[in-house]
Amino acid sequence: MTIADLLAGPPTVVAAGVDVFSEALRAQGADVRDVDWRPPAFGDPADLAALALDPRRATANRTAVERVLAAGSHLVDVRPAREVLDLPDRTLLHAGPPIDWASASGPLRGALVGACLFEGWADDVEEAERLLAGGGVTLDPCHHHRAVGPMAGVTSPSMWLWCLADPVHGGQAFCNLNEGLGKVLRMGAYGAEVLDRLRWMRAVLGPVLSAAVRSRDEPLDVKAVLAQMLQMGDEAHNRNRAGSLMALRELSPSIVAVEGWASSDVAQVLRFIGGNEHFFLNLGMPTAKLAMDAAAGLPGSSLVTVMSRNGTEFGIRTAGTGDRWFTGPAQTPVGLFLGDYGPDDANPDIGDSAIMETYGVGGFAMAAAPAIVRFVGGTVPDALATTERMYQLTLAENPAMQIPILGFRGSPTGIDVLAVARTGWLPQINTGMAGRVAGTGQVGAGLVQPPRVCFEQALAALAGEARAPAAA
Amino acid sequence: MTLRSGVYADSVKLMQVSRDVAARDGVTAVLVAMATPLNLELAAGMGLAPDGPAAPDQLLVAIGATDDDALADAVAAVDAALAARERGGTSAEASVARTIGAGLAELPPEASALAIVSTPGQYAVAEAADAIAAGRSVLVFSDGVPVEHEVALKQAARAAGVLVMGPDCGTAIVSGLALGFANVVRRGPVGLVAASGTGAQQVSCLLDMAGVGVSHVIGVGGRDLSAAVGGLATLDALAALDADPGTERVLLVSKPPAASVAAAVADAAGTLSVPVRSAALSPSAPDLTAAVEAVLADMGLDVPVWPSRPGPAEAAVPGSALKGLYSGGTLADEAMLLAAPVLGDVRSNIPLRPELDLGTDLSAPGHVVIDFGDDALTAGRAHPMIDPTLRLEAVDRLAASGEQAVLLMDVVLGHGADPDPAASLAAALGAARSRTQLPVVVALVGTDADPQGWSRQADALAAAGAAVFASNAVAVRYALDLLGAAR
Incomplete structure (x- = not known):
């Protein structure tokens, strides 16, 4: 669209601001589209302008988006965390930005206690709490190790991890195995049944999956499964039914063929996978992580590469601000509750699983999964409207992740910090809810948004970088 | 406490039903859920354990109530809620574009489009930058935009091959479309580049009264010919009018420009194929009407008696x-x-x-x-x-x-x-x-x-x-x- 085109005939006018000019144009028969402009929700005007005018931004964001969209995800191995991550002894990974025991919420504490018991670092809950409170265990975010973990995200050295690789950019990402629903470690439960299940996963599920994955001729293309499940009613965060069944379909022939295991063990593995509607979540998350990591470290880019919560704080990172976290208090989700649990039982937002929304699925692909919208008592049109809104926060549409009801439009992908400020809309996240009290487990599921302050900090930092770019 | 077979509803629907029924008077506890082991355990925790064996494909309806009437009402409410179909209403908030970028993204790429920004000046830059990033020209009516932002916008526009009219551009006529404060004048062969809104209005109206129309009036903002901006938009506008088949001559209208910029613009104008006449005000050229009369003379036309x-x-x-x-x-x-x-x-x-x-x-x-x-x-x-x-x-x-x-x-x-x-x-x-x-x-x-x-x-x-x-x-x-x- 050159200036010459503009002078060749009356243009369509897109107008932001006072409407008297638009009325005058309509009176002349012009095609005028008024945008619903309003002052930015946050951000110093000078910062907003500095970011809008940063000459690096357009190119950096284009590159970031290209990398996110191009990233692939192959399931290449299943291995214990100790081997994969080279974890020092007495180290536990957790979801979200960095946190210490004193600030940890109930479910994170519960999961840390459970992991200490599971690893044999403590014989009972009190001993585990003393160990953790005394600093006897190093806590580190999953995100600092190319890993992600749903809910508490607690990953201990002897847990088996999905190992995924991006064949395009060469990245790697890791995630533990999903335990199922209800009383599970990731929701902060650490009772006997939780530990028994983890031990079975360590002794049977992990080795069987490892042998099965290694025996395949071709690695499982996890991104392809993610793309298909969006066409089957999943949004890939709170609803993973189709994805889990497809993963089972893909893996079961190899699982059945694994040698050296009793058929009863194999049967239990298949039953466990088939009985867990969220089995695929722990494959989807590292797939999203691979894509977002591919865009990390691009000076000038205002793309959000991480959204993550530790149960106390919500943290984000952007492509243009390196390893810095921008944090604020985690909000409590709004939604529906299991049994007679209620809002007072719910812990604030927790988990690395918001990597799905960061990648443009989950809450951003709400329109693909109308069932999810009822978590907030909404309607199908609400689901469509949510996804439509997210297009205005994002830099791209992902042609691989199509939303059938929107005419197979690509999902809204790549949150732009500047767009969040200008529209006043916050990213929409679908999430599970853990009980506030350690040991409770899951109490419900619902919808949540990041605290605005994360984006305020990120905007100010990006504006600072725009004014005085760090030496390369 | 009942178990129903042959009834299925997804867990979200059932959680919703449970929540709604629990809110009724006289109801102390509710669990409407498929009878999975997890849900049976939850029911037991609420003191609502079933008497007999249950299968996961059965629907568990467990209700605690203060009396039989409340219980019957609650059961009826469960039945009604399960039978009700969600209404696909039109209540959802329409998702209207909130930024120039989002608004332009809704247009087909081949459409000719122009953005107009009249937001408070401190927020105009991001909207204008959206247009440039989308490869669209933009008219910025807003004033109060810092001059260094104006320069940055105009440099970005030049790199993108589009035009920034303004900031503080009150008047333009593009392909016959009057933008902002502009008069109804005939179309014709004279293109105006205007760093002055009312100056452009005076000139275009006098031309109209002399029977001469304008091809376009391209406003460039009052500061464009200052030393700081250096005539960035003026030079681009001159080039665009030079290439426009409907423009045969150009008149440049301005308040007194910076001398260095006036010289640079004159140099550039000399390289164009269309003749460019300056109506930039100065002590030695104080008169817009005289400039119009000179254009009429250039065209071999008589100067009328101005009304x-x-x-x-x-x-x-x-x-x-x-x-x-x-x-x-x-x-x-x-x-x-x-x-x-x-x-x-x-x-x-x-x-x-x-x-x-x-x-x-x-x-x-x-x-x-x-x-x-x-x-x-x-x-x-x-x-x-x-x-x-x-x-x-x-x-x-x-x-x-x-x-x-x-x-x-x-x-x-x-x-x-x-x-x-x-x-x-x-x-x-x-x-x-x-x-x-x-x-x-x-x-x-x-x-x-x-x-x-x-x-x-x-x-x-x-x-x-x-x-x-x-x-x-x-x-x-x-x-x-x-x-x-x-x-």
């Missing part, structure tokens, strides 16, 4: 003061440039020299020209072309002051302007002239095709005792004659 309505016969009053109350900054500049050689110093809020600055004393005695459209006088209120209040108050104060004066004003018609400026002004002039002898001279900028109609407005103002001229320069000279000034 006017003579006022009442009024004798010259030597020693009177010139009081120029303008809404257009460029027209005020033109008045001062024409008057100063004759009258000597003219004080102003937009002075020709800094020492002539009026400050805030708009009722100072002596020769004074005030631009009511200046940013300092429009902060928090509409432009005087829309809201006449301040100017009418100034007329009233002048009449009350008793100072012998000739009142010189502009009235600008066209899209966006006051729908009937003569109505309020005629009343104010009538009141003033009933109190004191006050000759009134009006430069009426517009055309008969404008919504207000030049002739209708001229007649109404003449009836109120004003002498009315289509040319500001002619009006100024008439006022100077009334002052008895030799020229």
Whole structure:
């Protein structure tokens, strides 16, 4: 669209601001589209302008988006965390930005206690709490190790991890195995049944999956499964039914063929996978992580590469601000509750699983999964409207992740910090809810948004970088 | 506590039903869920364990209630809720574009489009940058944009091959579409590049009255020809008009430009295939009307008698003061440039020299020209072309002051302007002239095709005792004659 085109005939006018000019144009028969402009929700005007005018931004964001969209995800191995991550002894990974025991919420504490018991670092809950409170265990975010973990995200050295690789950019990402629903470690439960299940996963599920994955001729293309499940009613965060069944379909022939295991063990593995509607979540998350990591470290880019919560704080990172976290208090989700649990039982937002929304699925692909919208008592049109809104926060549409009801439009992908400020809309996240009290487990599921302050900090930092770019 | 077979609803639906029923009076606990082991455990935890064996494909309806009536009501409510189908309403908030970027993204790429930004100035930059990033030209009406942002926008636009008109661009006509304050003028071969809104209006209206139309009026913002901006948009606009098959010659309209920029623009203009004539005001070229007449001569056309309505016969009053109350900054500049050689110093809020600055004393005695459209006088209120209040108050104060004066004003018609400026002004002039002898001279900028109609407005103002001229320069000279000034 050159200036010459503009002078060749009356243009369509897109107008932001006072409407008297638009009325005058309509009176002349012009095609005028008024945008619903309003002052930015946050951000110093000078910062907003500095970011809008940063000459690096357009190119950096284009590159970031290209990398996110191009990233692939192959399931290449299943291995214990100790081997994969080279974890020092007495180290536990957790979801979200960095946190210490004193600030940890109930479910994170519960999961840390459970992991200490599971690893044999403590014989009972009190001993585990003393160990953790005394600093006897190093806590580190999953995100600092190319890993992600749903809910508490607690990953201990002897847990088996999905190992995924991006064949395009060469990245790697890791995630533990999903335990199922209800009383599970990731929701902060650490009772006997939780530990028994983890031990079975360590002794049977992990080795069987490892042998099965290694025996395949071709690695499982996890991104392809993610793309298909969006066409089957999943949004890939709170609803993973189709994805889990497809993963089972893909893996079961190899699982059945694994040698050296009793058929009863194999049967239990298949039953466990088939009985867990969220089995695929722990494959989807590292797939999203691979894509977002591919865009990390691009000076000038205002793309959000991480959204993550530790149960106390919500943290984000952007492509243009390196390893810095921008944090604020985690909000409590709004939604529906299991049994007679209620809002007072719910812990604030927790988990690395918001990597799905960061990648443009989950809450951003709400329109693909109308069932999810009822978590907030909404309607199908609400689901469509949510996804439509997210297009205005994002830099791209992902042609691989199509939303059938929107005419197979690509999902809204790549949150732009500047767009969040200008529209006043916050990213929409679908999430599970853990009980506030350690040991409770899951109490419900619902919808949540990041605290605005994360984006305020990120905007100010990006504006600072725009004014005085760090030496390369 | 019942178990139902052959009933299935997804867990979300069931959680919703449970929540709704739990909110009823007399209900102490509710669990409506498929009878999975997890849910049976939850029910047991609520004291609602089933008596017999349950299968996961059965629906568990467990309700605790204060009495049998409440229980029956709750069961009925569960049945009703399970039977109810979700209404696909239209209640969802429509997702309307909130930014220029989102608005432009809704257009097909091949559509010709222009963005217009009239947000508060401090937020205009991001909207304009959206347009440039989308490969679209943008008109920025907003003022208050820092000059370094203007430079950055215009440099980005040049790199993207698009045009930034503004900031503070009030007037443009693109492919026949009048944007902002612009007049209804015929299409024709003359392209205007204008760093001045009212200057462009004066020139386009006079051309129209001479039977000559404009191809485009490209506003570039009042600062474009300053040293800081360096004529970035002017140079791009000249190149675009040079390439436009509908443009045969170009007239550049501006307040006094920076000398270095004027030279650079003249150099660039010399390389174009279309002839470019400058109507940039300066002490040596103080007259927009003369520039229009020169263009007409270039085209081999006769200069018409510019329309006017003579006022009442009024004798010259030597020693009177010139009081120029303008809404257009460029027209005020033109008045001062024409008057100063004759009258000597003219004080102003937009002075020709800094020492002539009026400050805030708009009722100072002596020769004074005030631009009511200046940013300092429009902060928090509409432009005087829309809201006449301040100017009418100034007329009233002048009449009350008793100072012998000739009142010189502009009235600008066209899209966006006051729908009937003569109505309020005629009343104010009538009141003033009933109190004191006050000759009134009006430069009426517009055309008969404008919504207000030049002739209708001229007649109404003449009836109120004003002498009315289509040319500001002619009006100024008439006022100077009334002052008895030799020229």
